[in-house]
Amino acid sequence: MSKLRVAELLAHLGRMTYGNGFVEDLTSAQWTALRYFSRANRFSRTPSAFAEFHGTTRGTASQTIKSLIAKRYLIQTRSETDGRSTLLELTGKARDTLSNDPFETLVEAVGALPSGARGLLANVLERMLGHVAMECGKRPFGMCTSCEHLGGDGCCQEGRLPYKCLFFNEPLNVAELGQLCINYEPSKASAMNRTFKGGGLDLSS
Amino acid sequence: MSKLRVAELLAHLGRMTYGNGFVEDLTSAQWTALRYFSRANRFSRTPSAFAEFHGTTRGTASQTIKSLIAKRYLIQTRSETDGRSTLLELTGKARDTLSNDPFETLVEAVGALPSGARGLLANVLERMLGHVAMECGKRPFGMCTSCEHLGGDGCCQEGRLPYKCLFFNEPLNVAELGQLCINYEPSKASAMNRTFKGGGLDLSS
């Protein structure tokens, strides 16, 4: 199987689910924005971060966000720590809509994979995303669980939170560990796990 | 690793390489069209087939193709067998341009995968593409090599071509076996090979 064919499949699969415009009165870009703000952590829910994620300009991102605010899917507040920055939050309407996400067909297709293949696929894709992002000078946008900046001992004693972000120097609660971050840095340790030694299936469920 | 995260990775990776607009004076859609017509077989190099592949309307596809013809990347001829249909062919300029395809970063990322992972990835993605295409009522666009319609005994005796397409009832030369076809039908036999029995790595190189 050729490199080209695999790349083709990736591009085609990605695009097939992107081009589902105008479901529930939302365009493709608007769906992407809604998904992004539902998955990004509090350091990353800004127009600029979404622009980077979506691979577009801040100007375009502003437009998309403005339309979502007008349709009551997002609420924008000024950042308290940085007067230039704003924070986007989903409304209840947005959360309702996301539960009927047409993106679900792709998620289902992943679910339909034989056991073992899914974890391996995740590792391969994360690896590739890192490679492509590096090559294109963009950010890979990953989760704390495999991020270099994750610190803390994992045990919560005397009311202290078990994890913290060493980059933002902020404590992290458990729910935040699975959210996407603009400042994600692939960790060396997790890279070790991704080397497919022995050619067997991977370890993570 | 959650289904959602894998789907996210797929979508993100696909989009990251799609949004490389305006390299070499071509937009993203124009790049996709050029790639398509360089990879599609003679039954599939039509505006309608590209529209289906790209997940857009015939009208939009017409526009994209028109712009590529104006820029001397494509040549359009009337079909001899069907007066309604037209056939698109790449010019030398297009072939030159394709050799500097920015899509190459994704291809390289696939090439950088450890041996074994690539073939497995291809199988998983083809499987998923079939699933998603089915769900969305779209065509998966695959190659003869794993197509139900591939016929012939593989041996070329007395000037006869070794393979033929049972759908179009046309002989196929070897180069055409690796091209994309709008009428691709995943074969049962190849599906058997994709069942990951034993959980080991796959068979195809």
Add this chain to the structure above:
DNA sequence: AAAAATAATATCGAAACGAAACTATTTTCT
């Protein structure tokens, strides 16, 4: 305190998109 950098927005023209209307062929039906 001045200069540079950053976050967000606004504006412009070009392209993409879905929808719909339209022409020209081919196929199907009677």
Add this chain to the structure above:
DNA sequence: AGAAAATAGTTTCGTTTCGATATTATTTTT
């Protein structure tokens, strides 16, 4: 054979996306 339906392709329209650029407000650096 002739009418009706289906198909392939194009055109037009209004909306959205997009890159580029300029502008404003705030923060950081010097």
